[in-house]
Amino acid sequence: MARRLDAALELLDRQLIGNGGTLAGKVDDLELTDPGGNLEPPRVTAILTGPAVLAGRLHTPVGRWLARVAARLLAPGQDQLSRVPFDQVEAVGASIRLRVAAGQLDAGAGEARVGRLVGRIPGAGDAA
Amino acid sequence: MTRHPRQPSCTPAEPTRRRRDLAAVGLGLLLLVATAGCTGPVRSDGVYASKAAATAGAAGSAVQTAELAVQEAAAGRLFSRGLAQTLAEAASDAGDVQATFDAIQPPDRRSEVLRGQLDRLLTPAASALADLRIAARWGDTAALPSVAAPLPELAAELQQFQEAHQ
Amino acid sequence: MRKLLEIALGVLTAIGGFVDIGDLVASTETGARFGLGLAWVLVVGVLGIILYAEMAGRVASVSGRAVFDLVRERLGAGVGLLNLAASFFITLLTLAAEIGGVALSLQLATSVNYLLFVPIVGFLVWLVCWRVRFEVMDNAVGLLGLALVVVAVAVWRAHPDWGAMWHSATHPVVPGTESHTAYWYFAIALLGSAMTPYEVFFFSSGAVEQRWTRSDLVVNRLNVYIGFPLGGLLALALMVAAALVLEPRGIDPSHLSQAALPTSLVLGKLGLALALLGFFACTSGAALETALSCGYSVAQYLGWPWGKFLKPVQAPRFQLVVLASITLGAGLLLTTLDPVKLTEYAIVLSAAALPLTYLPLLIVANDPAYLGDKVNSRLSNAIASAYLAVLVVASVATIPLMIVSKAGGG
Numbered sequence: 001m002a003r004r005l006d007a008a009l010e011l012l013d014r015q016l017i018g019n020g021g022t023l024a025g026k027v028d029d030l031e032l033t034d035p036g037g038n039l040e041p042p043r044v045t046a047i048l049t050g051p052a053v054l055a056g057r058l059h060t061p062v063g064r065w066l067a068r069v070a071a072r073l074l075a076p077g078q079d080q081l082s083r084v085p086f087d088q089v090e091a092v093g094a095s096i097r098l099r100v101a102a103g104q105l106d107a108g109a110g111e112a113r114v115g116r117l118v119g120r121i122p123g124a125g126d127a128a
Numbered sequence: 129m130t131r132h133p134r135q136p137s138c139t140p141a142e143p144t145r146r147r148r149d150l151a152a153v154g155l156g157l158l159l160l161v162a163t164a165g166c167t168g169p170v171r172s173d174g175v176y177a178s179k180a181a182a183t184a185g186a187a188g189s190a191v192q193t194a195e196l197a198v199q200e201a202a203a204g205r206l207f208s209r210g211l212a213q214t215l216a217e218a219a220s221d222a223g224d225v226q227a228t229f230d231a232i233q234p235p236d237r238r239s240e241v242l243r244g245q246l247d248r249l250l251t252p253a254a255s256a257l258a259d260l261r262i263a264a265r266w267g268d269t270a271a272l273p274s275v276a277a278p279l280p281e282l283a284a285e286l287q288q289f290q291e292a293h294q
Numbered sequence: 295m296r297k298l299l300e301i302a303l304g305v306l307t308a309i310g311g312f313v314d315i316g317d318l319v320a321s322t323e324t325g326a327r328f329g330l331g332l333a334w335v336l337v338v339g340v341l342g343i344i345l346y347a348e349m350a351g352r353v354a355s356v357s358g359r360a361v362f363d364l365v366r367e368r369l370g371a372g373v374g375l376l377n378l379a380a381s382f383f384i385t386l387l388t389l390a391a392e393i394g395g396v397a398l399s400l401q402l403a404t405s406v407n408y409l410l411f412v413p414i415v416g417f418l419v420w421l422v423c424w425r426v427r428f429e430v431m432d433n434a435v436g437l438l439g440l441a442l443v444v445v446a447v448a449v450w451r452a453h454p455d456w457g458a459m460w461h462s463a464t465h466p467v468v469p470g471t472e473s474h475t476a477y478w479y480f481a482i483a484l485l486g487s488a489m490t491p492y493e494v495f496f497f498s499s500g501a502v503e504q505r506w507t508r509s510d511l512v513v514n515r516l517n518v519y520i521g522f523p524l525g526g527l528l529a530l531a532l533m534v535a536a537a538l539v540l541e542p543r544g545i546d547p548s549h550l551s552q553a554a555l556p557t558s559l560v561l562g563k564l565g566l567a568l569a570l571l572g573f574f575a576c577t578s579g580a581a582l583e584t585a586l587s588c589g590y591s592v593a594q595y596l597g598w599p600w601g602k603f604l605k606p607v608q609a610p611r612f613q614l615v616v617l618a619s620i621t622l623g624a625g626l627l628l629t630t631l632d633p634v635k636l637t638e639y640a641i642v643l644s645a646a647a648l649p650l651t652y653l654p655l656l657i658v659a660n661d662p663a664y665l666g667d668k669v670n671s672r673l674s675n676a677i678a679s680a681y682l683a684v685l686v687v688a689s690v691a692t693i694p695l696m697i698v699s700k701a702g703g704g
């Protein structure tokens with residue numbers, strides 16, 4: 001079931017929401033596949049997210065530098081890319097709902113890692 | 129309003145020269161802003177005179193603050209702790225202002241004369257404020273009004289000086 | 295009846311929470327140096343923040359998303375990142391200035407050096423961000439901040455010549471001791487203090503935290519249209535008090551203690567105590583707001599879970615950014631940088647970055663995809679655009695004026 005979308009407008013930089021309703025980062029980039037020599041437009045085959053991905057996409061040198069710094073600070077020494085195949089997308093609207101849980105994305109793994117650190121501070125599990 | 133401010137990645141490499149130029153401009157701007165508040169060496173006596181006037185104004189502000197604080201304390205409107213702090217701040221402000229001014233080399237004879245005139249006002253002001261600070265620290269509130277007696281005249285003279293050399 | 299109480303609480307909190315260290319320093323200093331010559335700038339600034347805060351609250355109520363969240367979506371990752379970098383840096387400076395303000399207020403009350411209070415205040419700010427519920431925090435500091443009303447009372451009791459004051463406010467004149475460049479530099483600083491960027495982020499994020507919906511639009515408008523002008527009146531009172539007491543004596547306030555002198559002159563020790571309480575409360579509130587705003591802006595740009603309504607383990611990176619910001623802010627103060635000077639720089643840089651904050655907000659508030667039928671009316675767009683033009687001019691003029699006037703030192 002293919003749908004024609006204006007990818008730049010309706011997909012890029014949108015909020016990703018995991019299947020539990022948790023926020024899971026933003027659409028930082030899109031994986032496009034060239035369907036071949038025909039006049040067909042490229043298809044979006046996956047959503048890419050992660051600070052390194054963002055760094056690769058930005059045009060301004062300052063922006064790229066900032067994103068690279070962020071990538072190094074936020075996800076040191078790990079695979080900083082998270083790829084969500086497009087068939088895992090449940091709905092495209094104001095936000096992009098996914099069929100996977102937020103924690104399964106690498107962005108989610110970063111959250112979990114910091115979560116373990118933060119969880120050591122007393123009161124972290126209590127609702128404010 | 130439809131806009132396409134973004135494209136997915138596959139952009140060519142950026143020219144590095146533009147990046148260097150931008151960085152240079154940015155650094156220059158940063159330096160300018162950072163040094164915006166600094167005072168530099170003085171070349172003309174006009175600039176020196178206006179610095180002297182500004183110094184007189186700042187010293188006058190400290191003197192007037194102390195005077196007002198002592199008045200309010202005498203009328204029972206200030207806590208002694210607050211009074212001690214205000215007087216300490218005024219004393220250190222006056223001292224700083226004089227030190228900064230004295231560190232500037234007068235560019236010519238006339239400026240040197242001006243410096244002498246101002247110092248003759250700054251030194252008693254700083255010393256009176258220092259005395260007040262000490263008296264307040266000792267809790268000697270009754271003595272404060274008399275220690276503060278020379279302040280009004282000093283304030284008036286500093287103001288005159290400032291207006292004359294604006 | 296309950297609704298009425300809720301509205302009253304919202305309005306009172308808006309009044310008490312309006313003033314922060316930037317308003318305190320800017321209003322007192324401009325009053326002392328220029329009398330009422332810059333009162334018009336305060337009026338312009340307060341009207342501006344009212345206009346845009348209502349927009350921010352509306353965006354959050356109708357779309358359920360906070361403003362910064364939508365900036366990246368609407369304007370792209372590159373512009374959004376530039377916006378984030380500038381806003382985060384300035385909000386961080388402001389956070390440091392607010393913590394400094396709290397520490398200075400405590401120094402005034404206890405005579406203990408403010409530097410010793412800085413780590414304690416930092417820790418307490420973090421603790422409240424960590425544990426205390428949003429509404430409780432918001433209401434407590436807002437209501438305590440009402441103590442600042444004592445300054446308005448002092449102005450009233452001083453029986454000034456209202457006619458002469460009205461005249462000098464409506465016919466601004468640059469005093470002989472000041473240069474024109476200093477006048478305009480302070481005009482921009484005052485504008486920056488009234489229209490601080492973090493207010494917009496905090497207001498809209500707070501609306502999402504408190505789960506505002508369309509039905510809360512009316513309450514939002516009342517808070518903003520009644521609370522903010524009255525809060526602005528408090529800032530004006532600070533300016534008038536300084537104009538009445540400090541200006542005739544040629545006192546240029548560079549310490550927080552001097553800001554309290556007018557109130558104690560008119561109302562004595564009780565007035566002074568209330569003024570100090572007001573200083574403490576409004577700077578504490580603003581410290582909390584700026585700390586959270588640092589977290590909000592980073593988390594919302596990157597799409598992380600955010601908010602105090604989540605347990606810290608559910609939004610750990612957001613909480614980490616808040617903690618890191620507080621630590622950096624406190625660290626900046628511990629370099630013994632003068633907090634009052636820091637405040638001046640923070641508000642001037644805020645003024646320079648104002649278009650970055652308000653342009654995206656204006657764009658988002660016009661987008662029917664987010665607001666449906668609640669987009670801006672033609673009239674509010676006209677006024678908001680006029681404001682934006684003024685802000686762009688002010689922003690461009692900031693750095694040159696700062697250099698020429700030597701940061702107001704003349």
